[in-house]
Every structure is written in structure tokens, then in C-alpha cells.
Amino acid sequence: MIGLAPPEHDPDTPQTLTTLPVGSPATVRRYVAGLIRRHRGEFAVLIAVNAAAVLASMAGPYLLGGVVEKLATGSRDVQLGRTLALFxxxxxxxxxxxxxxxxRGAMLGERMLADLREDFLVRSVALPPGVLERAGTGDxxxxxxxxxxxxxxxxxxxxPQLSIGVVWVALLLGGLTVTAPPLALSVLIALPLLVIGCRWYFKRAPGAYRSEAxxxxxxxxxxxxxxxxxxxxEAHRLGPRRIALSEQRIRAWTQWERYTLFLRSVLFxxxxxxxxVLLGAVLLLGGAFVIQGWVTPGELTTGALLSQMMIEPVGMILRWYDELQVAQVSIARLVGVREIEPESADDERAPxxxxxxxDAVSFGYHADVDVLRDISLRIRPGSRLALVGPSGAGKxxxxxxxxxxxxxxxxxxxxGxxxxxxxxxxxxxxxxxxxxxxHxxxxxxxxDNLQLARTDAADAALWAALAAVDADGWARALDDGLDTEVGSGGHTLTPxxxxxxxxxxLVLADPHTLVLDEATSLLDPRAARHLERSLGRVLDGRTVVAIAHRLHTAHDAxxxxxxxxxxxxxLGSHDELVTADGAYAALWRSWHG
Structure with a gap:
């Protein structure tokens, strides 16, 4: 078939911007199979109930076929009242x-969706911290x-609907075959057209929907x-550049939207x-078979009605299978986190x-582009190390x-x-x-926010932790104290x-080594200095790595x-580096005046 060609990928293709992986077809199949096994009992009930509904719906064609058969043979005993009652x-x-x-289908779908959400959340939280750090916000x-x-x-x-449709078609085909085996040939006439169209569509659809997502x-x-x-x-006057980039991304996305719409416009x-073709084949072949005496008028009537009933489940299967093409991409993106290897526990030796x-550490966020090169450093227990330097240096x-x-x-x-x-x-x-x-x-x-660090912490420990960082004053002033609702929709906290x-x-977690990356940057200098002195009492005896632009932190290290x-x-103490009159001394003079 000839039509709209898929958009070409430019060098900044969206697919290259995804940090977290997209699950392979094998991963998706394994996950879906596991999800179905998890709910196999509910699937079995759904299929059984659906089979009963389909069998009940087939009563009408068989009853009407019986009436036609009696009339065709000249019988006057059609028992119309009994037929209507059974119908x-x-x-x-x-x-x-x-x-x-x-x-049942709605309940099953909700439970499967809940499992999928929970599985994604649990797996995402268990990812190595560095993976989430590098993952794009938009992704x-x-x-x-x-x-x-x-x-x-x-x-x-x-x-659920796809399962229902498959059972529906299978029972209708079985009914058609049992009723009038020759009429089953009509399905073979219409089937090639459907297979060719579906093969053309489903060969292109998964990749197109993946690119669209x-x-x-x-x-x-x-x-x-x-x-x-x-x-x-705004400060760097990057507005036009960001607008141009946004328009470029939107154009690429809408091109894929138009292409997937074109695919559907061919399939439907x-x-x-x-x-x-199916209904026409049943009527034409059935008429010929009736003339030849291979089927009766009643069987033709039943077969025509059953083939007409087949239109709805076939359409249902294709419609929801098309929906699953979009869903398959989303599932692949959600279960892609399962392809990230969990953190190894090869080093079982405790520190x-x-x-x-x-020791000789090099690191980069991208291949062949190191942010840090050949770093060697030793931090003694209980000491305080300050990392200083210009922005973007790698602190x-x-x-x-x-x-x-x-x-x-x-x-x-x-x-250790x-x-x-x-x-x-x-x-x-x-x-x-x-x-x-x-933060x-x-x-x-x-x-709740404080107990994230230590779930068994009593109120006394929580108040002590707040006091250690000079937060107990405003916290005690809250209407409900520790029970005050904070966050979105609750009491608004300042940065x-x-x-x-x-x-x-951090105080509640009580680790022996702390890395403070400009941890007081949102406080004004006086408040930050006061907080750092208060925090200093808590940090006494711990190993501290402090990253800051405020050089009074470095002075105390x-x-x-x-x-x-x-x-x-x-590398050295404050006095040593000032005496050396190097980069730190220049920074100190510019800071201290």
C-alpha cells in the first residue's frame, strides 16, 4: 500500500532524549504474562461469564433459523409463542x-492497573540513585x-474486551461450523483481505506509536x-532559543501524530x-448451496445471522488491539526500568x-566526556572537608x-x-x-515528613532534631504541632x-559521614551562619564533606x-592555602574583602 511516509528522524530525535530505557518486546511479554498469571482466576471467571453471554446471544439466530426451516418445508406448526418465549x-x-x-472486566482492569502502578513505583524507588539523578525530568x-x-x-x-472478543469470535465460528460447515468457507474468502490489511498496519504501528510517545x-x-x-x-535572554526548540519538538511530535492517524485511516x-465481503460471501455462497441442496434455508438463515454477529467482535478485537499498540508503548516505557540492573551486592564485606x-577517580555523565579527572583524596574519620571552586568545576x-x-x-x-x-x-x-x-x-x-528518615522515631526525638537545626520555634507555633498537615494543600512552608x-x-538518620551540598543555600547569610553553628554541635565527631560558595564554611573546615x-x-587547611597565595587565597580575598 502506498501512502504517507513516516517522518524522518533528525539528529535531535526524541528517542535519543530518553534517559531511562524502554522495555524490549521480550520484557513486555514476560511482564504481561506475569500480570495475567497473577489474575488468572479473575480471567477464568470473565471468560466463563462471557461464554455464557455469547451462547445466550446465539439462541436468537438458531430459533429464527428453526422457524424459517419449518416454513420452508411447508410446516404450519411453527409454535411462534414458544419461540418468542425462549427468545x-x-x-x-x-x-x-x-x-x-x-x-468483571472493569474490576479486573482496575486491579491490573493498580498492580502496574505499584510495580512501577516499587521498581523506580529501588533503582540506583545515580540512574534517577541522571533521568530527564520530562521523561x-x-x-x-x-x-x-x-x-x-x-x-x-x-x-478485558480483547479477551471477550476472542471468546466471542471463537464461539461464533464454532457455531457457524456446526450449523452449516460449507458456510464456514465464506470466512476464508474474507480472511485474506483482513490479514493483508492488518499485517500492513501492525508492521508500521508499533514503531510509529513508540516515536509518538x-x-x-x-x-x-x-x-x-x-x-x-x-x-x-529570562536573565540570559534565552527565550527565542527555547521557543524555537519547543516548536521543533512540537513539529516532530505532530508529524508522528499525523502518521499514526494515517495508519488508522487505512485500517478502519x-x-x-x-x-x-464476509456477509456477501455468506449470502452468495449460501444461496448457491441451498440451490444445490447442501444446506437448508434454515441453516442459511442461522449462518447469515451468526456471520452478521461476527462483525461486532472482530471490530472489537481490532479496535482494542489498536488501542493496545499505544498501550504496548506505554507498558514498554513503564517496564523499561526492569531492564536496569539492580545494584549489585558483590562486595558483602562490611566497611x-x-x-x-x-583513588584515581574519573567520572563523566556522557561517554568520553569526563567531568572529574584523576581525583585522589582521603577524608579521615571525624574531619571536615570543604570543597570550593568556581561553578561548574565539578564540586x-x-x-x-x-x-x-x-x-x-x-x-x-x-x-572503610x-x-x-x-x-x-x-x-x-x-x-x-x-x-x-x-528539598x-x-x-x-x-x-510523617520527619519519620521518613527514621520510622520509629518518637516525638521527643523529632523535637530534638528540629531543635538541632533551629526549627523547633516555628514548628511549635503551628496549630497542630507535629500533626500539622504540610505540603500541597496543607500549611505552606517557606523554602x-x-x-x-x-x-x-539528616539528624534523625544519624549517619557517620555527611555530604552537605550547599545545604543552607536557601537561607540568608546571617541565618545560614547561625544554622551552621547550631548544626555544628550535631555534626561534632562526624565526617563532613561540605560543598559551598560561602567561604566561611571553608574557613571552619x-x-x-x-x-x-x-x-x-x-589541598590544605585555610591558613596553608592563604599562605600559598593560590586560587583559594584569591577567592578568600574577594569574599572577605
Missing amino acids: AVALVIQTVFVRMVRL LLSRITTDIDRLSSAMREAV AGYAAVSAVLTESVDAGRTV PVVDLTHV DGRDVRA STLGRLLAGIYGPRTGTVTL GAELSAMPAERVREQVALVNQE HVFVGSLR AQAQQIALAR DVIAVVEDGRITE
Whole structure:
């Protein structure tokens, strides 16, 4: 068939923008098979109820065929009243079972959708932290929102309806074959047209829908990034560039939308033509067979009605199978996280001590482009290390390596001699914690937000943690204290208060090594200095890696590492580096005046 060609991929194709993987067909099949096995009892009930409904619906054609057969043979005893009564009973039975089918199908779909959501959430939370750190915001949002929305219809209706349609067609074909075997040949006449059309469509549809979904994710990503960084875009006059990029992504997405619409515009007429061919073949062949005496007029009537009834389930199968093409892409994007290898637990040896070491470490977010190069560093237990340097030098990246968020491309980062990248995340988080500029207040009570760090923490421990970060004053002033609802729809917290909650979680988690990535950046300098002094009492005896642009943090540290262009260029105490009159001394003079 000749028609609209699929859009060409440009170098910035949306498919290349997805950080999290898309599940392979094998992964999707395994997951769907497991989901069906999980609900096999409900599937069996649904199929049984549907079979009863279909058998009841077939009573009408058989009753009418019987009446026609008696009239054709000249019999006057058609027992019309009895026939109408049986038809009414069959109609009532069909109505009851159809209602049960719809109810069972909706319940099954909702349970499967709930399982899918839960599986995705559980698997996503269990991913290595570095994977989620590098995942694009638009990609994550589109999977959690758009893909789930697209799957809602498929899981609630497509899967149950497809099962219903398959059972329906099978029973109708069986009924047609039993009633008048010669009429079953009419199906073979219409089948090639349907097979050719479907093969043409389904050869192109999966890839087209996958590109369409990736295109939407790219549009979502660029719009989200532009909105989140609105002030930066305005400050650097990047508006026209961001608008042009948004328009480019939207054009690519709409091209795939038009192509998938073209595919459907070819499939649906082919399906309608198949219905016409099927019914015409039954009538033409059936008329010839009646003349030859191979079938009776009653059998022809029943066969014609059964073939007419076949139009609805065949259309249902194709319609919902088409819906499943869209759903298959969404499922592949959701179960793609299952193809990410879980963090290995090869290094079962517990850390022997609290020394943190980086030996000849290089790391980059992209292949062959290192952000950090040949970093070697030792942090003694209980000491405080400050990482300073210009923006973009790699300070935060180094902090995440030392916190076990990322694994180095070359070299090793160890805690007590055990390699961090080979340890399960749970074990790492028990001993090393990261607090950065980003913070999040979850919807729930203030107590719930704090107990994320330690679920068994009593109220006294929660208040002590808040006091340690100078947050107990405003927290006690809340109407319901720890029971106050915060987050979206609850009590609105300032950015500074939200950051204090993050620091209070850190106190509750009680790790021996802390990485603070500008953890007080949202506070004004005076409040930040006061908080850091209060926090200093809590941090006493712990190993602390502090990343900050405010050099008073560096002044208080035992060791200062100056990071420039992905390398440590200076290492020493404040006095040593000021005396050396290098990059740190220049920074200190510009900061201190």
C-alpha cells in the first residue's frame, strides 16, 4: 500500500532524549504474562461469564433459523409463542451475563492497573540513585503521568474486551461450523483481505506509536525545563532559543501524530470492507448451496445471522488491539526500568572503619566526556572537608561520588576499604547521607515528613532534631504541632523551613559521614551562619564533606580542596592555602574583602 511516509528522524530525535530505557518486546511479554498469571482466576471467571453471554446471544439466530426451516418445508406448526418465549428468556440471560461481563472486566482492569502502578513505583524507588539523578525530568513525568493515563483505558477496557472478543469470535465460528460447515468457507474468502490489511498496519504501528510517545516526552521535557528555569531563561535572554526548540519538538511530535492517524485511516476502511465481503460471501455462497441442496434455508438463515454477529467482535478485537499498540508503548516505557540492573551486592564485606578514599577517580555523565579527572583524596574519620571552586568545576559531582550516588568511570571510591559502588544503597545510606540544595516536602503531617528518615522515631526525638537545626520555634507555633498537615494543600512552608526539615531528617538518620551540598543555600547569610553553628554541635565527631560558595564554611573546615576544571588543584587547611597565595587565597580575598 502506498501512502504517507513516516517522518524522518533528525539528529535531535526524541528517542535519543530518553534517559531511562524502554522495555524490549521480550520484557513486555514476560511482564504481561506475569500480570495475567497473577489474575488468572479473575480471567477464568470473565471468560466463563462471557461464554455464557455469547451462547445466550446465539439462541436468537438458531430459533429464527428453526422457524424459517419449518416454513420452508411447508410446516404450519411453527409454535411462534414458544419461540418468542425462549427468545425472551435468552435475551434476559444475555442481558444479565453481559452486565456481569462489563462489571468483571472493569474490576479486573482496575486491579491490573493498580498492580502496574505499584510495580512501577516499587521498581523506580529501588533503582540506583545515580540512574534517577541522571533521568530527564520530562521523561520521568511523562512515564508517571501520560503513560499511566494512556494505559488506564487499555487496562480497564482493552485487555478485558480483547479477551471477550476472542471468546466471542471463537464461539461464533464454532457455531457457524456446526450449523452449516460449507458456510464456514465464506470466512476464508474474507480472511485474506483482513490479514493483508492488518499485517500492513501492525508492521508500521508499533514503531510509529513508540516515536509518538517519545516525541511527547521530548515536548514535555523542554516545556518543563523552560518553566522551571524561567528566571534563568529570562536573565540570559534565552527565550527565542527555547521557543524555537519547543516548536521543533512540537513539529516532530505532530508529524508522528499525523502518521499514526494515517495508519488508522487505512485500517478502519479495510475492516469495514471485510465485514461487507464476509456477509456477501455468506449470502452468495449460501444461496448457491441451498440451490444445490447442501444446506437448508434454515441453516442459511442461522449462518447469515451468526456471520452478521461476527462483525461486532472482530471490530472489537481490532479496535482494542489498536488501542493496545499505544498501550504496548506505554507498558514498554513503564517496564523499561526492569531492564536496569539492580545494584549489585558483590562486595558483602562490611566497611572496616570510616575512612573515605577516592583513588584515581574519573567520572563523566556522557561517554568520553569526563567531568572529574584523576581525583585522589582521603577524608579521615571525624574531619571536615570543604570543597570550593568556581561553578561548574565539578564540586557537586565529586560530592555525589563520595556519597555513593554515582559510581566512578575509572578508579575507586571506598568507605572503610569497601567500594561504595558495589554496596547496596541501603547499606550506604545507613552510613553516608547527602543533603543538597534541592528539598521536598511530602503531603502529610510534619511528623510523617520527619519519620521518613527514621520510622520509629518518637516525638521527643523529632523535637530534638528540629531543635538541632533551629526549627523547633516555628514548628511549635503551628496549630497542630507535629500533626500539622504540610505540603500541597496543607500549611505552606517557606523554602528555608523546608530545608530545615531536610536537615532535621539528616539528624534523625544519624549517619557517620555527611555530604552537605550547599545545604543552607536557601537561607540568608546571617541565618545560614547561625544554622551552621547550631548544626555544628550535631555534626561534632562526624565526617563532613561540605560543598559551598560561602567561604566561611571553608574557613571552619579541617581540610579544603579547591576543585577547578574537574581536578583538585589545591589541598590544605585555610591558613596553608592563604599562605600559598593560590586560587583559594584569591577567592578568600574577594569574599572577605
